Each structure stands twice: as structure tokens, then as C-alpha cells.
Amino acid sequence: MKKILLATEKPFAAEAVESIKKIVIDSGFEFLLIENYKSVSELLDVAKNANAMIIRSDIVSKEVVNACPNLEIVVRAGAGYDNVDLNAASAKKVVVMNTPGQNSNAVAELALGMMVFMARGLFNGKSGTELKGKKLGILAYGNVGKNIARIAKGFGMEVYAFDAFVPKANIEKDNVKVVGSTQELFETCQYVSLNIPATEQTKKSINKALISKMPKGAVIVNTARKEIINEAELLEMMEIRKDLKYISDIEPDCKDIFAEKYAGRFYFTPKKMGAQTEEANVNAGIAAANQIVNFFKNGDTKFKVN
Numbered sequence: 001m002k003k004i005l006l007a008t009e010k011p012f013a014a015e016a017v018e019s020i021k022k023i024v025i026d027s028g029f030e031f032l033l034i035e036n037y038k039s040v041s042e043l044l045d046v047a048k049n050a051n052a053m054i055i056r057s058d059i060v061s062k063e064v065v066n067a068c069p070n071l072e073i074v075v076r077a078g079a080g081y082d083n084v085d086l087n088a089a090s091a092k093k094v095v096v097m098n099t100p101g102q103n104s105n106a107v108a109e110l111a112l113g114m115m116v117f118m119a120r121g122l123f124n125g126k127s128g129t130e131l132k133g134k135k136l137g138i139l140a141y142g143n144v145g146k147n148i149a150r151i152a153k154g155f156g157m158e159v160y161a162f163d164a165f166v167p168k169a170n171i172e173k174d175n176v177k178v179v180g181s182t183q184e185l186f187e188t189c190q191y192v193s194l195n196i197p198a199t200e201q202t203k204k205s206i207n208k209a210l211i212s213k214m215p216k217g218a219v220i221v222n223t224a225r226k227e228i229i230n231e232a233e234l235l236e237m238m239e240i241r242k243d244l245k246y247i248s249d250i251e252p253d254c255k256d257i258f259a260e261k262y263a264g265r266f267y268f269t270p271k272k273m274g275a276q277t278e279e280a281n282v283n284a285g286i287a288a289a290n291q292i293v294n295f296f297k298n299g300d301t302k303f304k305v306n
């Protein structure tokens with residue numbers, strides 16, 4: 001009997017775990033679970049027997065892939081799969097999938113929540129500002145970007161976007177203004193929301209050249225990955241531009257410098273929180289379990305990314 005492991009260092013809501021377990025068992029497979037694990041060896045003790053794994057931001061390195069001889073499929077219950085060594089997986093003929101769109105509303109709500117929090121001075125009791133009428137630039141118009149646009153328009157923001165891969169007409173039909181480049185987005189918008197994946201091309205791509213072009217009262221909103229930021233140049237800009245603020249759903253490596261020097265101009269969630277809602281956990285978890293069942297029963301590889 002195939003063994004399907006749910007491996008989450010940051011656990012799903014209990015309801016999501018129960019739903020995944022039910023799908024796995026009702027489909028005639030065995031369900032394994034490891035949550036809150038503290039080391040790779042702890043993970044491997046369970047994963048070494050698995051035929052399939054459902055993960056979140058859990059690291060599936062070459063070491064992990066090679067230590068699991070029965071592994072046939074890994075599904076990242078979420079969007080970004082930069083935590084999986086795709087080459088190592090492909091070399092062992094392990095299929096890797098994600099579950100696009102399933103947690104994107106949760107991430108978008110957090111992005112807007114952090115923007116309100118910052119606009120109101122981190123709820124410090126003093127007079128803040130409103131989002132209404134402000135320009136928001138969305139960098140990459142995927143599932144999260146699209147949800148951010150929808151919610152931001154509800155706030156009365158003027159929404160812009162740039163995405164090199166999405167046809168202009170698809171963005172414009174959401175009443176979002178399309179600009180011609182990343183640089184133009186930064187030049188135009190007081191708020192910029194980063195929604196690009198971390199790839200070799202995008203790592204450290206948010207740099208001084210872009211940030212320095214932002215209008216007065218600039219706020220960078222990062223619900224993507226810390227790796228896309230050039231932290232040294234961001235710090236340089238925080239020093240030069242006293243109006244610049246940075247809010248992020250993942251602590252940067254230089255968080256201690258922010259704490260020491262830029263109090264009131266930053267906010268970082270203590271642990272990645274974007275997808276951490278019951279609804280997103282259930283949606284992404286159920287999708288992942290169904291994708292694995294479909295793969296084993298019908299050979300379906302629809303969401304394969306490697």
C-alpha cells in the first residue's frame with residue numbers, strides 16, 4: 001500500500017490535517033504525519049518509507065530526495081517551490097507539483113493587513129494615513145497579485161501592475177493599469193507589493209536602483225521571499241530615505257539592524273504567516289492530497305513543475 005506523508009515543520013490547521021487524512025485513507029492509501037520536526041534526521045526517519053510527500057516550505061534537498069528510495073511524488077501545498085531541489089528530484093524521477101492559487105487569498109489579505117498596520121503607525125495611537133487614493137504597484141500578476149488588486153480596489157487604491165509573462169489585456173480587464181517595466185512600477189507607485197517567485201533571475205533583484213525611484217512615503221510590501229531583496233542596498237536606502245518603510249511576511253537576514261536603527265519604519269511577521277489561515281490550509285492541503293491520489297490512480301501530472 002502506498003504511503004502518503006504529510007510533513008509540515010509549520011503545521012496546518014487541525015481541520016486541514018483531518019481532511020487530508022480522510023482523502024488518503026478513503027482512497028486506499030496509508031497516511032503518515034510528521035509536524036513540528038526540528039531536524040532533517042527527524043524528518044527522514046518517517047520520510048524514508050514514503051511514496052509521496054505533502055509539504056509546505058519544508059526543505060526537500062538532494063539529501064532528502066536521495067534518502068527516500070520509494071519517493072515518487074512531492075506536492076508543495078502552496079505556490080512557491082524554491083524549497084525543493086528540482087534537479088535532484090528529476091534525477092530520481094520524482095514528480096514535483098505545487099497547488100497554485102489555493103492559498104493566494106490568504107496571502108493577499110495579509111499584504112493589505114500589513115499595509116493598514118503600517119499606514120496607521122503600527123497602531124501606536126498617533127495620527128496615521130489612509131490607503132484610499134494611494135497608488136499601489138503589484139509586481140507580478142499571478143494568483144496573489146490578482147487577489148491583492150481586488151482587495152486594494154475595495155480600499156479605493158489606484159492599482160498598477162507589471163508582469164512580463166501575463167498578457168496586458170488579462171490584467172486590464174481587472175481594471176488595473178499596466179506599466180511597461182518594473183522600474184516604471186517603482187517610479188509610479190508609493191506602495192509596491194512584491195509577488196515574484198525567488199529564482200536565479202529574481203534573487204536580489206529589488207535593489208537601490210529601483211527603490212530610489214519610489215515616490216515620497218514609499219512602502220515596500222514583501223509577501224514573496226526574502227531572497228528577492230538586495231538587503232545591503234535596502235539598508236542603504238533606509239538610511240538615505242527617511243520616508244522609506246519596509247513590511248515583510250518574512251524576516252530579512254538583517255532584521256537586527258532594522259530593530260536597532262529603523263523602529264517604526266518596518267514590520268516583519270515572526271514566522272511566515274501569509275498562507276497561515278484555516279481556509280488556505282484546507283484548500284491547499286485538500287488540493288495536494290487529491291493531486292497525489294490522481295497521480296497514483298490515473299497518472300495525472302497536471303501541476304508538475306519539474
Ligand code: 3PG
Nearest residue numbers: 056057078079080272275
Ligand atoms: C507559498 O509559497 O505558498 C507561501 O509562501 C506559503 O508558504 P507556507 O505554506 O510555508 O506558509
